[in-house]
Amino acid sequence: MKAKLKSDEKIKKISDKEIYQEIFDAILSFRLRPGTRLTEENLSKIFNVGRTTIRSALLRLSQDHIIEIQPNKGAFIASPTVKQGKDILEARKLIEVEIVKDVIKHATHSDFDLLKKIVKSEENNIEREHMVEGIQLGGDFHLMLAKISKNTTLERILTTLIPQTSLVIVLYENPDAPKCSHFEHFELIDVMEKGQVEKATTLMYQHIHSIETRLNLDEKEFTSDLVDIFKKR
Incomplete structure (x- = not known):
């Protein structure tokens, strides 16, 4: 059990709050577009943390209506009409x-x-x-x-x-x-x-x-690749 705890501590290098901020910053800097799907697997690899930390970050983002979690589909950056x-x-x-x-x-x-x-x-x-x-x-x-x-x-x-x-x-x-x-x-x-x-x-x-x-009211759809967005972190 102690060995497992040490292993978990070694994996976790960034907190869920910091991941929240990284994702929000990527949105504000136009690197991450509304409508982009966020997968736990990719984010876990990108930030080098366990999926529990990713889920916690996604929950925070969902509570602030920055992302939408859709049953059986996953999490997506919110795309307000x-x-x-x-x-x-x-x-x-x-x-x-x-x-x-x-x-x-x-x-x-x-x-x-x-x-x-x-x-x-x-x-x-x-x-x-x-x-x-x-x-x-x-x-x-x-x-x-x-x-x-x-x-x-x-x-x-x-x-x-x-x-x-x-x-x-x-x-x-x-x-x-x-x-x-x-x-x-x-x-x-x-x-x-x-x-x-x-x-x-x-x-x-x-x-x-x-x-x-200052808004352009022409709605558009955007797609982004998570690995490419965060590869220059």
Whole structure:
């Protein structure tokens, strides 16, 4: 039994959380496309871990609606339809307008300083064309707003909507569309810090709406090979 434990420990070099992030990063960097099938066998070989770890990572991804697990078929990167994409963004408009109101009520100077640091890091990554990190930091900004709002219900809902939004962006965004969300984030912080509720809610609504205006609504199908995607890890 001890020998088996040592063997298992030697095999496991990466955690399920790290595999989750590797797969999510591959989606955000356009290496892994929506609709791609994820097989436990291939992923186990690619990441040099046992299938239990892979299953745990896939479960995490499924819970965040990044992948879909279909009975008798396996796991696939989620491929939201145009309607689903619009629904996700509409839900975010409704939720984040309310979050902004609560942020203005509860945010401290330290909270605003933290938000500025997140957006500054987002800006730096985008300027260096580190788009994966930039997109993730943009999502972190919105998640931090939800946390500061102290509305745990809205925070929980938004936590599921942010990864889904990333999928929609990957699938439908026009590659020539300008990516300047950090400018809008800085403006939002400034208005919220001044306590301008009406202007802040309007800006947030327009900010989420601007994502939709950058989308190409022509649905496409993509296929990818897992081994080829991760071979340069």
